[in-house]
Amino acid sequence: MAAAGGAEGAGGGPAPWAEVRALLPCAEEGLTLALSGEVEGCVLPLLRRARALLYSQPGPPDAAAAAALGRLSDVLRDYSWEKLNAVPWREVGKGWRQVYAYGCLFGALAEVAAGRPRAAVRLCDLGLLLGAAVLDNVLARLVHALQLRLPREMPPRGSLPRVEGERPFQRVRPERPPPPPTVQPEEAIPHLHCPSLEHFRDNYLIPERPVVLDGVMDHWPCMKKWSVDYFCQVAGCRTVPVELGARYTDEEWSQQLMTVSDFISQYIMDENSVGYLAQHQLFDQIPELKEDISIPDYCCLGEGEEDDITINAWFGPGGTISPLHQDPQQNFLAQVLGRKYIRLYSPQDSENLYPHESQILHNTSQVDVEDPDLVKFPNFTKAAFQSCILMPGQILFIPVKYWHYVRSLELSFSVSFWWS
Template identity: 40%
Template sequence: MEAVILELAKLFPRFVDIDGDLLRHNVEARYILKRAADYVESLEYHTKDGTDTNEEEIRYLIQALVDINWERIHTGHFSNVSLPVRKIYALGCYFKILFLLLEISSPEQREKCNAILDEAQLLGCTDDWNELKTSLMKHLDDDLYLNDVTSLPILPVVKRCSHRCDIPQIDAPSLNEFRTLCYEPHQPTLLLNTMNHWPAMDKWRNLNYLLKVAGNRTVPIEIGSNYASEEWSQQLVKIRDFLHRQFNGEDEAKEIEYLAQHELFAQIPDLKADICLPDYCTVRSDDSATDVDIKAWLGPAGTISPMHYDPKHNLLCQVFGSKQIILASPKDTEKLYPHQSEFLGNTSQIDAAKLDLQTYPLAESVQFYELFLQPGDCLYMPPKWWHYVQAKTPSFSVSFWWE
């Protein structure tokens, strides 16, 4: 048995750590996870001679647990899936990975385990086991990157340019200034020099760094430049494939792909270490503590988020690349012709960059605000402010949403 497998096993939760509310009403999961946790805890005392029938039985039970909870997750709408079901599914996936590695730890087997790990993160809830998740990720990715020999570009530092900006600009405001000038009056504002200390500002321009840290992860990618178009679709793909297709510098025509509104930093803790949660997200109208949703937006030039609004306060931080942004106030909502469907109810039918006043005449009286988001810029957008976003160059943005 490999020493590294034994070290990974030590990071797995003991049964006493996961028993309680999570398993109180699930006798089936409680029995299986107790068997698995107890076996892994005593793993260093097992001999690996191929005749461990106990391991074979537990392996079978874990697979059944994963399958059952996969079915529960895929029954009905995902938002209605309970947190215990997602946590049990993730735990089952972790144990399944360990038992597969006990069987064999070849590159092919690790690729198979990588896919299971991504399923655990995309469908399950893995917040309670970050150290285990990170260690599994590093082991499974070890040496696999070496097979990927195609070099990606290092994006140059771009000199800041002067552009039209129809909203206030503030240089590194204090928390009190942000509260009084932006948050309380619901005033969209361009915040300057607030993220220069992020390691991401230098690291992420080297796309080979992103390839090495994140290349083996599977993520949902939008196909097409605009999610409101009929040609738009989504696929689960490896980040390495996405990076090579969209950033390899080749000139031939290719379909635009976009990693958009994805919780990439929960999936890849090493990338989260490259950014900082802005203090501005702590400003709230009351003393309640709410979570901050952190989303990633990575794509080539030409990606478009059509005119839409979000229900929360939003800080859009630009790491590399530039984006044209057009804003409109919630007061003009009816003049922006929102889609009638439930899915697109927060999205306008108009093309804000090229108004068709014959089809949408009310848009003529809308007050639009234009600006250009450049590396190091942070755009504050209050709840329900409409915004259109188009990437003018290859771009990586991080958004922070809070109540």
């Protein structure tokens, strides 16, 4: 273990505590511990005690102080974790999310003091994923400083051995994936090359007609830079949520937090298991990737501001499936790596698509699009559809409420933009 106050960097040298400490207020009273909402009275004394430990010494915390700070971090995170999971996420008070973020911050600083920068990065990521911004988004600034000190990770060559006792998720497809379906001319989604804003608005946005846009993303840096190697180098040490299983309607489907490197080694390189990185915060969490993409100009035709646009990442192996479902916003699906087979149905056909009756899955069809049970779902044959093979460099416009089914034909990375 490295001495307190030093973390291993890219060259093996210490990351000075002063570099991390400079991200925080100079004096203890500057770290205000302001919370946007009510929390239980026992929490503030714990936060103040952790703050006092942090400022108790002019240099980095010694081993005893770092250990005590780590224990307080555990208590704060465990206690707020229970609150985060006690009610539906949209009902969680911002104050409790801030408590969780402070717990992650104090824990990360304790790990830095103990010479464990990777553990500190993981705690920062947990705070970014589940907490709320505190101290001018200090967790993002801290993880950026730490990541610069860590060696760049190289992609694994071949699959890694599994953890003993871990049950693998088997692919639902056979060893040889089925060939891409043939897209018949009468069902093909039309293509346009860089239409004007007015043409797109009048002929596709207002009448709610799907279209594939060519040439719009040719200038995006991701088209030249992104690869498995690049993701390992830029984000290998970062912790992200991963969906395990081929589709979210499967009984064995679950979610797990892991590093990008572990995801690639276990679910990209390993042909015996399926995992999918479907992330709604990836580009905020890892801004280096956000710099490689652009919001399509056509989003300016919407009613909201740029900050209202939700950018999602979809990264996974061939064979992963998004079951037929609909979303409440307009969607631009931009394909960066690999190909996807996509089928669209109009919202006017909703009754023929047999949505789930449960509230959780009411926006998802019960029908397996490529292998429908027509005895159970006889009206499915009445629903007309359009389809395409979405290629790298193409953007598919999916109008609001349009039903869409997506199957990755190979290793794929897509970016979707939800806008109103």
